[in-house]
Amino acid sequence: MKNIKNLAIGLILLIAISCGGNKDSEEMVLEPQKAVLVYPAENEECEGGIVVSDTEAVLEFKWQKAENADSYLLKVESLNTGVVKEFTANTNFKEVNLLRGVPYSWSVVSLKKGSQITATSSLWEFYMAAEGVENYIPFPAKLLNPTNEEIIVTSSVTIEWSGNDVDNDIKEYELYLDTNSNPTTKHATTNLQTVENISLITGTTYYWKVVTKDLAGNSSNSQVYSFTLE
Template identity: 40%
Template sequence: MKIVYKYLVLFMVLPLFSCGGGGDDPTPPEPEPEVPAPSAATLIYPDNNEECTEGVLVSETESQVTFEWTASENTDSYTLLLTNLETGAESSSTTANTDIQLMLERGTAYSWAVVSSADGTNETASSTTWRFYNAGAAVENYAPFPAYEPYPEMGKAINAGTINFEWEGADLDGDALSYILYLDTLSPPTSIIGETDTNSFEATIGADTVYYWQVVTVDSAGNSSTSEIFEFRTNP
């Protein structure tokens, strides 16, 4: 009976050693290749600060304009951002091509830019912004483009004290330009703080305040345009 007992114990223990058989760990999956970020497109037409005369006349008030830009690297689609500089209305149109046709109001100033996008990444690249007049009925002299590229920038926080307000201006006819600067703590601003023939104006601002400012551009023929309302705040 002792011999039987010994063999029985050995039979119960052996499987513990023979069934361990752990294999190698599974190979981790290869990481997904990183999608390169797109690069910015270069605008071609309509030309910057020029009159667009190549549109297809649709009616007395509208024409069809073809926007063109260069292809950019690592890009799958393009979004054209269009702004009516007289009303402030904005729109966007997306295409896989490097051109797109849009219906525009005649005799109206616009700005446009192109954003490049790629599948598989959230990164984008923006072109420069161009401005143009869509041709309308013949006029002797065009109004200037509304002031753009402001400083302080929209939503920027700056220190109180004496600052230099700055902006850019352009005129299709090449007329001399002057500017009227409005600054207020309410929107729209109604207080004129100065007039200048340059693209800047010095003023003193208080601390911990939200300011709204706007520029009226006047050309030598008496035509004028009004910028959008810019906003910034000062630190406490």
């Protein structure tokens, strides 16, 4: 009986050690880190790429390899249409067909097999070069504050954005602000990137956008954001 009891105890210990060993031997999946963008450069005209027609070129996007990442998702957005295209890559570059003379933004998402966690790079904008273009339309302004659909517990608000232009010839910004989903009321014209302490009515949802104009008479429209004053 004693031998049987010892045998049972030994079997239990063996199972426990075996289970514990399997658990300890499981590999830890390290989280992927953000990729650092390299090319095309931020806020510049991109003259690289292979021209395939009067309207199209093939451009190779490049970024630094991200730590712990084994694949990437390249996101390229046409700032004219808002259409985002996604491309998978197993290395740190990817060729993409683009329209010439069009502003784009791009970013890279780092991926790791076996991990649900991803990491997204910075967002860069550039213009794809085109023949005969002497002056480029400004990049659409990036709306910063208030954030989209933000709820604000005050009767005044400061609105902020950022703007860039390949030609560095931005003349002014026009801030449109009202209660229409596509605002048509010009609230301010300024060469700054902020309008401070705007008094508004509480309990109201407002919409805003920014039109960027350059010295050559070109203009671009930002997205439309909304915020609500409580």
